[in-house]
Amino acid sequence: MGGINLNGLFIKPPSSLLAEAYDALDPNGNITIKWDIISWTPDGYVAVVTMFNFQQYRHISAPGWTLSWTWAKKEVIWTMMGGQATDQGDCSRYKTSPPHCCKKTPSIVDLLPGTPYNQQIANCCKGGVINSWAQEPNNYGSSFQLSVGAAGTTNKTVKPPKNFTLLAPGPGYTCGPAVVGHPSKFISQDGRRVTQAMMTWNVTCTYSQFLAQKTPTCCVSLSSFYNETIVPCPTCTCGCQNNDTHPGSCVNPRSPYLASVVNGPGKNSLTPLVQCTKHMCPIRVHWHVKLNYKEYWRVKVTITNFNYRMNYSQWNLVVQHPNFDNLTQIFSFNYKPLTPYTSINDTAMLWGVKFYNDFLNQAGPMGNVQSELLFRKDKSTFTFEKGWAFPRRVYFNGDNCVMPPPEAYPHLPNAGSRLKFSIFIFFMTSLTLFFLFE
Numbered sequence: 001m002g003g004i005n006l007n008g009l010f011i012k013p014p015s016s017l018l019a020e021a022y023d024a025l026d027p028n029g030n031i032t033i034k035w036d037i038i039s040w041t042p043d044g045y046v047a048v049v050t051m052f053n054f055q056q057y058r059h060i061s062a063p064g065w066t067l068s069w070t071w072a073k074k075e076v077i078w079t080m081m082g083g084q085a086t087d088q089g090d091c092s093r094y095k096t097s098p099p100h101c102c103k104k105t106p107s108i109v110d111l112l113p114g115t116p117y118n119q120q121i122a123n124c125c126k127g128g129v130i131n132s133w134a135q136e137p138n139n140y141g142s143s144f145q146l147s148v149g150a151a152g153t154t155n156k157t158v159k160p161p162k163n164f165t166l167l168a169p170g171p172g173y174t175c176g177p178a179v180v181g182h183p184s185k186f187i188s189q190d191g192r193r194v195t196q197a198m199m200t201w202n203v204t205c206t207y208s209q210f211l212a213q214k215t216p217t218c219c220v221s222l223s224s225f226y227n228e229t230i231v232p233c234p235t236c237t238c239g240c241q242n243n244d245t246h247p248g249s250c251v252n253p254r255s256p257y258l259a260s261v262v263n264g265p266g267k268n269s270l271t272p273l274v275q276c277t278k279h280m281c282p283i284r285v286h287w288h289v290k291l292n293y294k295e296y297w298r299v300k301v302t303i304t305n306f307n308y309r310m311n312y313s314q315w316n317l318v319v320q321h322p323n324f325d326n327l328t329q330i331f332s333f334n335y336k337p338l339t340p341y342t343s344i345n346d347t348a349m350l351w352g353v354k355f356y357n358d359f360l361n362q363a364g365p366m367g368n369v370q371s372e373l374l375f376r377k378d379k380s381t382f383t384f385e386k387g388w389a390f391p392r393r394v395y396f397n398g399d400n401c402v403m404p405p406p407e408a409y410p411h412l413p414n415a416g417s418r419l420k421f422s423i424f425i426f427f428m429t430s431l432t433l434f435f436l437f438e
Contacts, residue, residue, distance in 0.1 A: 023207065025318060025338065025347055025395065029055035031166060031173065031205040033067070036184045036197035037158070044075065044151035045158060045198070049083075049108075050123065050143040051166075056134040056338055057316050057349050058207060058398030063270075064128015065142065066167040068107040072159035075151045077101040082124030083108050083144030099149065105163075110142055121145045128169070132398075134336050135316055135351055160201045169270060172212030175205040209399050215239060217272075218283035218401035220394050225290060226384060227410035233279035237402045241276055250276035251308060253363070262308045275306040275363050282307035283396050285317065289389045289410075290372065296328065297382075297389070298374050301350070303396070305360050305367040312360035315369075316351040318395035322388075324348045326376040332357060333371040346392075384412055 023029055032052045037045045051067070053059065066086070076099040077085060089103030110128040111119065123143040133140045152158040160178035167173075178201040186195045219233035241250055251261050253275050262273065272282045284304045291298040301319075305312060324337065325345040338347040350371070352358030357369045382388075387409040394401040 023058075023398075025320065025393070026056045026058070029058065029207070031055065031168075031207075033164065033166075033175070033203040033205065034181075034184060035160065035178065035201040035203070037199040038186075038197055040153050040198065041147060041149070042153070044078075044148040044153065046145065046147050048121070048143055048145050050141055051130065053130045053133055053140040055132055055207070055398070057132050057318050057395065059132040059135065059314060059316070060128065060130040060168040061313065061397070062127060062129055063169050064110050064126070065130065065169070066107055066109050066128070068105055068165045068167075069161035070105045070163040071161055073150065073152075075161075076149045077106060078147040078149045080108075080147075081119055081145040082121040083110055083146075100146075108144065110144070129314075131314060132316065134338070134349055135314065155199050158199065164203050164205070166205045170212060172207050172209070173205040174208060174211065175203055178203050207398070213399070216281065216402045217399045218285060218394075218396040219279050219281045220391070220401050220403050221284060221286045222390050222404060222409060223286070223288045224384075224389065224410040225292065226412055229410050231404045231408050231410060233277075233281060233284055234402060234404055235278045237279040238274075238281035240280060241278075250274050250280060252276050269309060272310065273308045275308065277306060281402075282310065283312075283401070285394050285396060285401055287391055287394075289384070292384075296374055296376055298372055299389075300370065300372050301333075302368055302370040303360060306363050308363045311362050312397065314351070314358060315360045315397055316349055318347065318349050318393075318398075319391045320347045320393040321391045322346050322381065323375045323378070326378055327373060328376045329374040331372045331374075387411075 032054060034050045034052070036048045036050070038048055039046045049067075051065065076091070078099045080100050085101035085103070086107045086109055087103055088098070088101055089106070091098035091102040094102075111125040112127045113125055115125045121143055123141050126142060128142070130142050131139050160180075162177070164175035164178065165173075166175055181200045181202040183197040183200045186197070187193070188195075216238050219237040221233050222231040223229070239249070251258060251273060255261070274280055274282050277284075282305065284306065286300075286302040286304070288300040288302070289297070290300045301317070303315070303317065318338065324347065327335070327348065330350070332353060333350045334353060336349045337345050338349050339345055352360070352369060360369055361367045387406055390409055391403075394403065
């Protein structure tokens with residue numbers, strides 16, 4: 001695979017990764033941090049730090065990333081562009097012009113959109129939001145620049161930071177040590193000149209849903225045209241209603257005090273405030289087998305947001321089903337095939353159409369998006385029996401959703417039921433004809 005030019009920085013996507021990559025559907029997915037020293041200063045260096053999201057479908061949503069590390073020596077940050085430290089720390093030893101940050105373990109955040117141009121660098125100032133590689137192939141990075149002092153002024157005296165931590169926006173990522181890599185190359189805007197970093201360190205961060213959230217964040221419900229049973233999300237999938245020990249853990253949508261609860265204390269908290277349901281999940285994905293044609297079959301997918309404190313922008317859904325290699329048409333969603341197993345095309349990434357349904361509103365009447373998928377039948381594999389028509393695995397925004405148990409799936413009527421149904425139809429038709437011609 002060739003390299004990618006992202007705002008002048010020439011990089012190569014990872015061909016292999018740490019063996020402990022967490023996601024079977026995105027085995028090479030990671031966030032790579034490149035620390036490029038671009039020039040030396042009298043007491044240190046100037047570096048550009050860039051985070052590349054090489055995950056196919058997992059993105060960093062608002063309020064954005066926070067990156068921290070521990071300095072190897074007594075380094076300070078003199079100035080920054082494109083980002084800022086959240087805490088200056090104790091800079092009392094500097095009598096004039098104190099540094100931007102003197103903390104041993106600084107925490108850095110992105111600047112917001114609309115930042116003055118004299119504080120920006122290329123690929124910065126998105127409020128910490130980074131899109132996934134597959135969803136936004138030209139917008140999956142974030143950069144900031146810092147001038148580091150008390151650091152050493154040569155390749156032999158400078159030391160890489162340690163203990164990198166990436167919060168995006170909560171826990172979930174585990175970062176490895178900084179490793180010396182090939183110096184990054186920067187291409188000028190006219191493409192006629194290439195410059196090179198003095199030194200480059202690479203840090204790889206991989207994701208674990210268990211670290212991010214010990215309880216699930218989404219669930220799947222199922223239904224079909226051939227069975228009146230609607231299979232709900234399993235009870236207590238994401239928690240249980242318990243007003244005795246956790247009062248206010250959920251909100252009744254019919255409560256007259258709904259607005260005051262939603263807009264009350266903690267309204268800017270990342271902790272979900274969910275609608276009271278049996279499953280208590282912020283997100284539910286419903287898969288409905290809708291119609292059966294001679295050569296095709298149709299599915300309706302609905303994503304419902306039960307979280308009163310979260311709007312999901314740039315949401316995405318990943319679904320694993322064996323018939324995706326015969327997907328014929330999809331309505332009102334974008335589609336991209338994912339092939340984690342190279343030769344098997346059974347995994348699809350779905351996301352909203354920009355400015356139409358790429359924004360999943362918080363809980364309420366507008367808190368859902370939906371689409372329909374039309375599949376062509378492969379007579380050698382197609383069946384409605386034994387749950388084949390339902391997905392094997394579903395992810396929402398990169399988190400694995402809990403499926404109902406297989407024995408609960410809507411099943412086809414058995415042969416006896418079909419026979420009784422046919423006899424009943426024949427009897428009613430004959431009776432109708434008898435009265436019509438009587």
